[in-house]
Amino acid sequence: MQFADAIRTTEFDAFYTFDPERLARATTAFVEAFPGKVLYAVKANPLPQVLSTARAAGVAGFDVASIAEALLVQAQVPGARCWFMNPAKSRRDIERSWRDLGLRDFVVDCAAELDKLLAVLPTHDASVRVYVRFHSGASDALYDLNSKFGASHEETLRLLQRIAAQTAWSTGLAFHPGSQTVSVEPYLGAMQTAARLIEQADASVSALDIGGGFPAPYDNMPVPPATSMLARLGEFVASSASLRRLELMCEPGRALVYDCMSLFARVILRKDDAVYCGAGIFGGLLPAQQFFRLPVRAWRDGRPIANTAADAQREFIVFGPTCDSNDRLAFPYALPSQLQEGDWIEFQHVGAYSESVRCAFNGFSVDHIVTLGAHELD
Template sequence: MRELRFASLDEVVDRLNPSYPVFVVFPDVLEARAKAFLEGFPGTVLYAVKCNPDPHVLRALYRAGIRHFDTASLPEIAKLSELFPDIHCYFNHPVKSRGALESASDVYGIEHYVVDHINELDKLVEVVGTDITVEVRVTTPKNTSVYNLSSKFGAQPDAAVALLKEARARGCRTAIAFHVGSQCPDPSAYRASMTVANDVVRRAGVPIEYFDVGGGFPADYGDPIPPLDAYFEEIRAAKRDLAIEAPLFAEPGRALVADGCSVLAQVQLRKGDDLYINDGIYGTLSEIHLSDLRPPVRAIRRGKTRELAGALKPFRLFGPTCDSLDVFKVKFELPDDIAEGDWIEFARLGAYSIGMQSGFNGFFTDTIVQVSGASPISGF
């Protein structure tokens, strides 16, 4: 992997003149976002590594002070442990293989594990033992989040009560967790879920090491969302009103890193209002297709011209693979004089981008550059 540093994104275009897609990391933005969470959230901040596992991103968050990481697999635990020996990893995937559990415990000394079913608790205790913290994940009330994670994970309240009691009876330390769903536009969703989780704790009657409010903090993709402080204040007030004494944890991903990265793709062919570019739904732009996101875009032309002069018009974008499905459902407003050889910057793509690319058809983004400051269209 090539590690390159530039003063601006325009300099990337001028110096590299790339015919391949480039993933652009803005470390200054990532560090600022991390500090906003560390200073604003009323508890311990765990970065959700699945959101963007690139080492450039991880190092920026670490420099800002992030020392706790929400990991979902053994490879994530291994990467973080090798990069930063002094950090703390939490194995927060509710379903884990026996081999992964054995290595997580014996090799990396992981002490925190999430469960949402009695069979997973049985497996966990059998493989790892009881000198651990078992974090029971409870399902959350339905809300307006883009992704409803409770459709896959989370014990119903009665089952969560039983799991907490059983984990404690076996000698484990206990904690409670939930996740309101990714890209949650409503701060009150946290209060509603905290109310459910707090009732589970009360009914279980066991001591709680910490109260994990999960992730779901949104990024700005153009639709109105409340400021980050509104979420922190709602969580802080709910803790007070519900008389929650345990320390709070959170697992932000998207809101930490979305503003901190862009994707630079090149136009390789224009057919009328159709543009064929060198990244697509199987690459770093996959979430645009999966959830109809509309990240900010701008066209860049190499050389003195730089900004294109044409009026904005909607274009359909095709990715580079030979698959006819490799086309975005949403159209993007770009200058009508855009042509083959120009570049398109897709901003606010730090979340669920480079970590989700597949390499299908041989197309893969492996050039990652760091740029000072922020993207001119990120709004950060």
Template sequence: MKARSFPSVRSLIERLNPSYPVFVVWPEVLREKARLFIDNFPGEVLYAVKCNPHPLVLSTLHEAGIHSFDTASLPEIAAVRERFPDAHCYFNHPVKGRGAIDSAVDVYGITDFVIDHESELYKVEEYAGTDITIEVRFATDGKGAVYNLSSKFGAPPEEAVRLLKLVHERGMRAALTCHVGSQCLEIEAYRSALALARNIMDKADVPLAYFDLGGGFPAPYAGAHVDLRSMLADISATVKELGIDVPLLCEPGRALVADGCSLLLQVHQRKGDAIYVNEGVYGCLSEVNIGNFVMPARVFGRQGRALSGEPKAFRVFGPTCDSLDVMDGPFLVPDDIEEGDWIEVGLMGAYSLALATGFNGFMTDTVVSVEGRPHWLEEAMQVAEAEALSV
């Protein structure tokens, strides 16, 4: 997808002088993250489309070498396959509507499906037949993750064993999958999931097409110590140690795109220790309160005004008339910030545009790309982390 491109955020401001929020994509960063996973994960890398389905993000990752996608709905499958006809989509939602299954098979030829219950197996078989791969999802304990995704999906280990055997008996290709939870910072969670998978494989004793380790890989929000290369190396070592010899898949979302996008806001009013900006929790900043993430930020003064105040965590109000549209200290900005100044918030690639609504008529619909890398992020993240540790 072609998007309007700028050499820098400053040039974007000079050209557009935006009073509306602007979503910024940094393609070079997205390409770097894609290569990191492709080069270091010992198997096939899927992108979890739900994290950020914008066409520019999808196209950049595809160009970087990611040609397989974790899709959870018919619209996600359509968004990928109609843009990349040869892409491999995995229908990885454990509970699917019959119409969605039918169309996924009939229109897009989908052959990979996730289940965590016997009834879902029969439902998929009714529309897709038996020349398919069924991934049985087992539950993990969710330790070390911000969001425990096994509270909703995942069969207990013994049930996963039974389901794998049932899939094999009915003539389908069996596979295994799990999810350690979103924004998982503990490598032990992956080690535990791999050990549990090994145990389930041994007890089921059926041929497996692959094992999908799922997502959960973290992004470097303030206070989060993230070393993805080390994490992927540890996963590779654990796979060898456990003797897991089936093809491996993973499905990163947040870790691929979080630091590849930023959000340019404008301050529309200041009231003491509170600022009112043109984006909020009903838009791209929805996860700030849900996950309690602290993002790095930098400020551009209106008409070139230099800001030199001390970093401060303001109370930030979004643009809607709803009093719930408020965030406490999601980023640090100079304490001399005023109406008309701009704030660029980093680490905004994940669950931002994907969760944004048009509530009250406010919507972030301007998406641009910026060349190079946002080098300022590293310094801003260090400042934010130091501030967080001092509280």
């Protein structure tokens, strides 16, 4: 379906647009700025066209958290390398990913998870690399992941020593400061910790995965460009004798895909200063119910509604279409005061964690994706 047809249809009340050119530009810029391997975090957006576009734009492989994500990558990007970087994996999935899918990179953050790898994987296989994920320390991330994963300093050293003593596997270190980390300092602090761990370890560490979490800008959350953060990281690595010899990698998701999709939701009811539209928190707008105010614009008759003095804006409360009272966006949105039933609201910057977490609650779903041509919505 073409965009011109979708924006005029009466057959459905919500659809996505996907802009491969924007995704390719963002990915290429990130890959060129990062002084190591860039792995795309599949969880941010698992659409097949996203995976293939990111791969074509230069990512070295994919960070997967489950066997299902690994199978998806294998099906959509044959031959691409995957890193199984979830610190909590079933024995079944560990064994299957090694045997059937050829995965050789795994992460642990406790003795119990390492015990599973030792029991399931051949300890003589020198192609296996096990990363020990350590607690990265203080973070300004919106979603701090250290409360769920991350070994202590002492436990990290013990795990590295066990791997070296009991296997032929190589070892790496990993951390993740959290999603939407808005400054470079948490990365730099964790990299300093990694350098100390390498100096103290009774094992040879060959790689460092600094995780993802690189931020994206939203209307209520301006952030520095990722390239400026990556430049600081590159300078730090170059200045560290312990780190500059390592294979360095990262796992961006949001920073690559946030700007490549919009979600168009038709206004199905206007009630004074409240609008009810064809998609809500269950249908792709969960990020807008939590922390983010998305850029928006209104459309009518196939064109954006112009903002003029005669067409003043007002703030609207935005609800989704379901019967759940929680189906309400966290922030009011400035939209044309003449907004009416049948108009469309375009929610921009929904490339990250929209498609991957939506569901068909109450029978409402977003089932159509329109791939845009070059500069079609600019």
